[in-house]
Amino acid sequence: MSKNYDVVILGAGAAGLMCAIEAAKRKRQVLVIDHANKPGKKILMSGGGRCNFTNLHTSPDKYISHNPHFCKSALSRYTPWHFIELINKYRIAYHEKHLGQLFCDEKSKDVVDLLLAECQKYGVSIQLGQSITEVHQRAENQFTLVAINAVHYQCESLVIATGGLSIPTMGASGFGYNIAKQFEMPVHPTRAGLVPLTLHKQDVERFASLSGVSQDICAMVNKQSFKESMLFTHRGLSGPAILQISSYWKAGEAVVINLCPHYSIAQLIENTLKISGNQSLKTFLRHLLSKRLVSILWSADFLDKSLKSLSSKEIAALEKSVHAWEIVPNGTEGYRTAEVTLGGVDCNAVSSKNFEANAVKGLYFIGEVLDVTGWLGGYNFQWAWASGWSAGQFV
Structure with missing residues (x-):
């Protein structure tokens, strides 16, 4: 069985869902696939269950990367105030804890519900509990994904938003790094961060x-x-x-x-x-x-x-x-309790404007799978929103 989409996004986390929303706004037919049984698992457990969803002091110097300039473009195009506008639209109460850290007054699920409501509004399909075993590029802007149940997904744009290796009990894996290596993209050695x-x-x-x-x-x-x-x-x-x-x-x-x-x-x-x-x-x-x-x-x-x-x-x-x-x-x-993963897909191999792989037309990488790691305090979520939003304008 084969299913066709304009865009397939692997990973129903912060970056993946944001990218899906933005792509669907452009009338693209979007499918988000995740092997987990719930979307936004890392969002749900973040901030002690209240989700530290951004930081008012976000700036490029709060991020670690072998290419420190890479994050500048996305962070300047999608700022904390853009996400706060979305939070306000859904009337989610929040507060500043300290050092610019913004938390939900109630629960992290409010942020996940917001993202899912936006996905539903624009017609995003989400497939949970689905593992992809193979990825093939048939031609430029033509990808085939083979699922564990033998379903084949076809797409023009493939977005890797699978995150890093931190907290493996939530299903974290090196799948995104393996895809990069499959397409001969360099990957910086990874290690546990914020640990x-x-x-x-x-x-x-x-x-x-x-x-x-x-x-x-x-x-x-x-x-x-x-x-x-x-x-x-x-x-x-x-x-x-x-x-x-x-x-x-x-x-x-x-x-x-x-x-x-x-x-x-x-x-x-x-x-x-x-x-x-x-x-x-x-x-x-x-x-x-x-x-x-x-x-x-x-x-x-x-x-x-x-x-x-x-x-x-x-x-x-x-x-x-x-x-x-x-x-x-x-x-x-180690990764067992680490909040983030340092290292990852080399940013020099990806466009800082649209997050497309320089050498593979139609293949995109966003969020934590890239070699961009923020400080503690909402910076990594802001990177997820910014990179997801930026890619969503082009996929």
Whole structure:
């Protein structure tokens, strides 16, 4: 059995559904295929179930890619305000959490329902629970897709919106990368991004009692830094600051952590000496850091010292241990808990205007399958909307 469409989109996620809507608006006959049993699975679980659907501070410098200029065109043509207009059209209540992050007041399903309503409005067909086993190009702008149940789909434009490898329990796979390789397109090595860091055994044991403790910090790797909270876990470190820096961290590197980014320890000691020089270092530090963290990082003898008894050398050492605490992670939690996948289809092989493969007429790549990875906080959804919208004007 063979079915013919103008456009077939593989992947019923954020990018795929947005592309489908825009293509259907142009009177194209569109089919979206996904092997999952529900559309928008990643949308549904995002933002703690409230979907951090965009970020007001979206700009190209918030994205990681071997071609940092690639994302500029799409992000400038479809901005957060365009998606907010769609959110308002469906009267979905939302709020800004912090740092420009916009969340639904109610539930992530509101965003999925919005996308499905737009798909229905413009006549998009969605086929769920369908796995594609083969893709063939019969001629320019002519593709045949073979499904696992032997159904053949024919199309002029084939859009790969299959996402990355993160969270395999939701069905993530390397299918999109395999399609790119099949058509001899370069693919950058992939790795987990926005992911908790694990620690070496001795550090896991050392910080075991801190599991669940949160601390506002500034995490740094090379020249990149993020000032947010860090969470100790039973395996290592997590929290927004750690998830952010994980995308820049490479195996073997130390993460430099400023445990007190809002104050200078040396200056605070100097100020405190004027009014309470007999105060113990332990009492002083416990006003700034978790009690348990303080007792682990410094010896009891050192903590029992009064502030006025500290030498300039000791203050300098304390300052370094607070503002530049170094720890070398053992690795990451991997794709199992990663929010995104770094690397992917080489952007130099794809048009930044219409997302068509330069060497394969009619083949398009959008969303996370490309080598474009956003920061935490709605940036990856905005990339999905922008890349999907942009491709939808041309497929």
